Amino acid sequence: MISATVALGVTALVVGGVSVLGMWAVRGRIDSVEDYITARDSAGTGTLTATLVASSMGAWILLSPAEAGAAFGGITAVLGYAVGSALPMVLYAIIGPRIRELIPAGHTLTEYTYARFGRMMYGYVLVVSVSYMFVFLAAEMTGITGALSLVAEVPMWQTALLIGTFVLAYTTYGGLRASIFTDTVQALVILPLLAVSFGVALLELGGTDAVYESVTASNPQLLDLGFAVGVESGVYIAVSVLGAEMLNQAWWQRVYAAENQRVLRRSFVVTAVAVVPMIFVAGLFGLAAQGLGLVEGNASIAFFLVTTELFPDTVVVGIVILAVLLVMSSADTLFNAISSIVTADLPRVIDPGERTLTTSARVLTVVVALASIVIGAQGYSVLTLFFVADLLAVATFIPLLAGLYARRLSGHGALLASLTGLLVGVLFFPIARPLLSALELSLPAATYFRSFLGAAVVSGGMTALAAVVGRSRIDFDRLDRTITRLDQGVDDARGGDER
Numbered sequence: 001m002i003s004a005t006v007a008l009g010v011t012a013l014v015v016g017g018v019s020v021l022g023m024w025a026v027r028g029r030i031d032s033v034e035d036y037i038t039a040r041d042s043a044g045t046g047t048l049t050a051t052l053v054a055s056s057m058g059a060w061i062l063l064s065p066a067e068a069g070a071a072f073g074g075i076t077a078v079l080g081y082a083v084g085s086a087l088p089m090v091l092y093a094i095i096g097p098r099i100r101e102l103i104p105a106g107h108t109l110t111e112y113t114y115a116r117f118g119r120m121m122y123g124y125v126l127v128v129s130v131s132y133m134f135v136f137l138a139a140e141m142t143g144i145t146g147a148l149s150l151v152a153e154v155p156m157w158q159t160a161l162l163i164g165t166f167v168l169a170y171t172t173y174g175g176l177r178a179s180i181f182t183d184t185v186q187a188l189v190i191l192p193l194l195a196v197s198f199g200v201a202l203l204e205l206g207g208t209d210a211v212y213e214s215v216t217a218s219n220p221q222l223l224d225l226g227f228a229v230g231v232e233s234g235v236y237i238a239v240s241v242l243g244a245e246m247l248n249q250a251w252w253q254r255v256y257a258a259e260n261q262r263v264l265r266r267s268f269v270v271t272a273v274a275v276v277p278m279i280f281v282a283g284l285f286g287l288a289a290q291g292l293g294l295v296e297g298n299a300s301i302a303f304f305l306v307t308t309e310l311f312p313d314t315v316v317v318g319i320v321i322l323a324v325l326l327v328m329s330s331a332d333t334l335f336n337a338i339s340s341i342v343t344a345d346l347p348r349v350i351d352p353g354e355r356t357l358t359t360s361a362r363v364l365t366v367v368v369a370l371a372s373i374v375i376g377a378q379g380y381s382v383l384t385l386f387f388v389a390d391l392l393a394v395a396t397f398i399p400l401l402a403g404l405y406a407r408r409l410s411g412h413g414a415l416l417a418s419l420t421g422l423l424v425g426v427l428f429f430p431i432a433r434p435l436l437s438a439l440e441l442s443l444p445a446a447t448y449f450r451s452f453l454g455a456a457v458v459s460g461g462m463t464a465l466a467a468v469v470g471r472s473r474i475d476f477d478r479l480d481r482t483i484t485r486l487d488q489g490v491d492d493a494r495g496g497d498e499r
Contacts, residue, residue, distance in 0.1 A: 002313045002320075007152035008162065010317055014324045015166035021185060022170035022178040022332075038107055038340070039176045043257045048267040051183035051257075053274055054329040055250055056085065057190060062143070062323060064386060065279050066302040069286030073233030074222030078283030080234025082276045084241030089272035091242075092251055096268065097261040098404050099252070102476055105485045107344040109252045109400070115482040116403045116474070117411035124415055125400060128392045129247050130341060133334050135389035136248075140334075144327045147304045151316050167328055168366060171335040176253055179332040186329045193322040197307070198281050204310040205288060214291030222287055232449040239452045240387060243394030246401060249337035387448060391429060395421035395455040399463045406467040407474050413466025421459025425451045 043051065068077040103112055110129060114122035144163060145156035170178045205211050212223065221227045245251065258264035282303065289302035292309060307319050398421075399414035426432050427443060428450035444450065 002152045002316055004152045004154045006317070007148050007154050007320055008158060010320055011148070011159065011162055011324050012166075014321055015163055015328060018182050018185065018325070018328055019166045019170040022182040023173050025181040026174035026177045038253060039180055039257045041257070041259055042177070043180060043254070043263070043267075044259050045263050045266055047180060047184055048254065048258050048263055049270050050187040051180045051333075052089070052251075052254060052267055052271040054183035054187040054190060055179075055254075055333040056089070056271060056275055057194075057278065057326055057329060061279060061282050061326060062147070062285075062303040064139075064143075065283030066286035066289065068233065068237060069222070069283040070290050070302045071286070073230035074219075074224070074227060074287065075283075076225055076227060076230035077233035077237055078280055078286070080237040081241065081283060082279040083234075084238030085245075085275045085279050086272040087238065087242045088245035088248075088251070089268045089275070091246065092255065093265045093268035093272070095401060095404060096255040096258075096264045099255050100261060100264070102404065102479050103483050104480060106256065106483050107253075108249055108341050109247065110249075110341050111344045111483055112479070113400065113403075115479050117414050121399075121411045121415045121418075124418060125247070125396060126341070128396050129249060130338060132244055132247055132389040132393050133249065133338055135386070136244075137331060137334050139386055140327050140330055144323055147323050148320065150304050151308050151320065163324065163327055163331070167331045167335065171332045171339075172366065175339070176257065176336045179336045180257065182332060183329055186325050190322065190325050190329065193318065193325075194278060194282075197319060197322060200315065201285070201288075201307060201310060205306075211284070211288050211291060215287050216291075218291050218293065222290060232447070236449045236452040239456050240390035240394055240448075243397045243452075243456065244386070244390045246397040247393040249341055250333045253337060253340055388431065391425045391451060391455060392422065394452050395419075395425050395459050398456065398460045399466075402463050402467060406463075406470075407476070408470030408472065409463065409467040409474075410470050410472060413470055414463065417459050417462035417466055420462050421455040421457075424458045425455030427451075428454055 065078055065081045068081050069075065073080075099106065099112070103115075106112060110122060110126045113125040141160045141164065145154075145159045148154040148159045149156055170182065174181075202211070205214075215223055221230070224230065255264060258267065285303040285306050289305045292306065304319070304323075308316060311319070396418045399409070399417040402409055403414060428446050430446045430448060430451070433446040
């Protein structure tokens, strides 16, 4: 086992180096609040693809897919995770141009919600979106703190504080431009490290045949594509990831960062293709951990259970570097995403100057970061944390996106569809069932499958009904007039659809 001093020293060097690079790259380039939160039309195909790949490959790629394989259904659960992670990228390639067409000066999904659906739906989506991104951050911190605690017995709070502080340094200074630049650097390092780590691990395990035999001997159902539990897990994981990513402000930012619509489509499609094999291979580490008999309690760190068992300390140090880079690539993205929401939405509450907007964005980023650091040091299950946030998103994303196309879908109709779907999801959510026991409801067993599928189907059905029976028709051209650039004055969007 490597020492805590070595692990913390390596972590400090990595996060410090990336932070310096990020601040150096954007010095003198943040001329306005628009530069800070959107980096509008600045990213070509290579840069946009790199930031999409890096941002979509947080530390969770070493944690959640492996946990899904080890504890939530085996190889079909892993397949569901891979497919579910690719689907949002494909969908953004489709709806991204529509977003830019309707709202060319836009910034966030919440300002779109306000202009399209009105105050009530806006308030709901604001809570859901920020909650999801906050839990995502907490899950990332939970994963990296658990990993370093395992490989080097580093106290969880030290890891969370070190990484959180350095990432905050360059994101609060350079905004989205710093995040995009560091994502590009991280992608160039992460992809080779991932490939080498997976390849060496496979060799150490004796090849694919040896892994197959060990898993078959310990739990053959994990490799059965027809295993009912695994199939259900694969389906609900795919649905949960899809719903969550569609409410991830980070991707809305990058829709606007693309140079043009052609770059946008190409980059999102390439990212969709790239994430599938990476997530699938990462998930196989969960199966390997089960085959080696290493998973006794926390399946979230199955990847690190395997690597620490197989690799010498020098290789483990490389794994630590990989994990830290992965955390940074997603943490800075989420810090900026949350910052952009408050910056775009603050003018709805007060009439701030541009300096106030930028300062407020930085302050909120610090607050959210500190809260995620505290939760990340507690050691919760990473996948369970994600599921809590995902349920909110799954019940909401269909009405939200339908508003881009359905003229007769009103704000009240979208909100009713979301809340109805959420209610169904909560009734069948395993974590919530003990809290509902006092109601003495006669319901089928609570499962994630019933929860996520029920939330999506009911929300989608209600959305379709509301879009058919709605009496008014929205003027899509109004969205362009309502949402303006922040450095050219802010419209208070009182024309939002309050129906």
